Amino acid sequence: MTLADYLPIALMFVLGVGFASVAMYFSWRIAPKKPTPEKLAPYECGIVPLQEPAQRFPVKFYMVAMLFVIFDVEIIFLFAWAVRFDQFGWAGIAAVGIFVALLIETLVYVWKRGALDWNVARRARYRRVVAPERVQEEAA
Amino acid sequence: MTAETVVFVIFALAALAGALTMVTARNPVYSAMGLLTTMFSIAVFFVLNDAHFVAAVHVLIYAGAVMTLFLFVIMLIGVDKAEDIRESIPFQRPMAVVLGAGLFVLVLVAGRASWVTGTRAVEEGGALGTIENVADELFGVWLLPFEATVLLLTIAAVGTIALAQFLDKPRELAAAREAEIAPGHEDEERAE
């Protein structure tokens, strides 16, 4: 494999960016432009926007991204081992078996701690028992 | 001038521009985009050194997974929030200069020496970073560090839970699981 194998990729990148930019520019040039304050407001199905958009994500998404990093690293290791499967034989299977078993354990831990629960009712159940003061605060 | 040199110069400039954007941008989302450019350029450097596997991994892990995590964290905190700009670490700026100079010297020294990983970074014959070679090293010589990696990943998961979940004791969690919800009240709780 040489640098020439990446040439089509580079060309396609340039072509894609070029096509998208030129098409958007062309469309902007020929299309009508009649901005009105209503049209330029954030779209809320016709209702006048009352609140700013939320600027914060729930923390759940952070956990999903972290789990994704963990599993991505695992995928890389498994791919590397899979192409050399024949050379390492049962020793390789044992080594990777330990690795995968420990990752399953991680997944079980995260699961049992409720990090994979997206159901509001189920999470509310934890909250009522563990942090009753929080529930009262939110009710107030 | 060979094609390699041209590609290197283009992406070296892109990497530097990305790094500058990352440091100077006012808005953290633009900083993240600058870092993404740098990550991508580094992947191109790996390709230039015949390390195709490492290049793909670099895009997949760093530009893909880790940068997505960064973006989530930036948005988690709230991008437009007025920031507390007091510097809490004393002598922050002089220290940054000293540490930066130290890192620069370290890079210069490490670039000349081979003691960092025990092998020379570039050998004759090329084809060093292919997936087969990486696998041979990883599962042959470096098997124990490889197994240790999974502990690192576990620690990362545990740390995430510790940071993000307010539930902290397994016993309380078990109690929570056992706590009954009267049927038909689920909607009420969802409304919460």
Next chain:
Amino acid sequence: MTGWETLLTAAIKVAVAFALLLSLTIVLVWFERKIVADMQNRLGPTRAGPYGMLQTVADGVKLLFKESVTPRRVEFALYIAAPIAALVPALLIFLVIPIGRPFTLGDRVIDLAGTDLNVAVLYVLALSSLAVYAVVLAGWSSGSKYPLLGAVRASAQMISYEAAMGLALVPVILFTGTTSIRAIVDAQAGEFLSFLGIWNIVLVPSFLIFFIAGVAETNRAPFDLVEAESEIVGGYHTEYSGFRFALFFLAEYINIFNISALTTTLFLGGWHGPTFGAPEWLAWVFPIVWFFVKTVALVFVFVWIRASLPRMRYDQLMQFGWKRLIPLTLVWIILSTVAIGFRRFGAPWG
């Protein structure tokens, strides 16, 4: 091969691939609308062209002439970069998929694929993880509620199912011992009717998981919560109009084709198929036909799923990914590893 020849070959390949993808999108959109209409007892597009085939072209031209509204609160640089970031990874993924067998021109062999990387499988995964940025940036830079909510949902969904997708490919690589897509296709070559033992379809769980994850990765029904109109309007591209929206639409359909083509290539033997003893000058046509027949069949499954299944709820979606699909994939990796290990090395105690 001289430098100019390399450049010319690459340029022709890229131009053909690009034209192919654009025209395929036009056909696929029509195909989907017609099929869904049939399944729902409607007529679907009938006016533009024979059987309404030119409807997509008409829609595209219309979008070109429509006003591109730029809402007041957008972060313009990122807002305009997001449609480009959606389109480019979709175009790039297609380059590593071989659509027919290599043919000889003079004394040179030309692959019917954009390029052949020996890390092609990783390349595909890397690009589909870059596709997440288009969604996040579009949602965030719009400065509006619904796009942001849609983007958060979509990006978490895409990364979750991408993990399942990558894990589902581990048995395939075990089975064929390579990450080059061309080599994976070559490993599936075989005679007519013996293909069932040779195609990677023997890894049925991997095939199913990969395809399900692919449907979720492209944000299609029943995983299309991103565009749950009743809850969050159009999702991350709510604030996009005119041709900026058309680019997102284009990227979505190219991605559907890519996922179907990848499934064909990795599990259904790629372009391999019987040539019915055709003479050599005609035989090169059959692989291309087989490739498109298999791929369009999978696109049909996409449409069929969309017409049949109701949309999932978001908590169901995430729990299905993390609590069902990924554990299942991990168990399947262990089972298939042990099975292949027994077949290749014998019992570890013997």
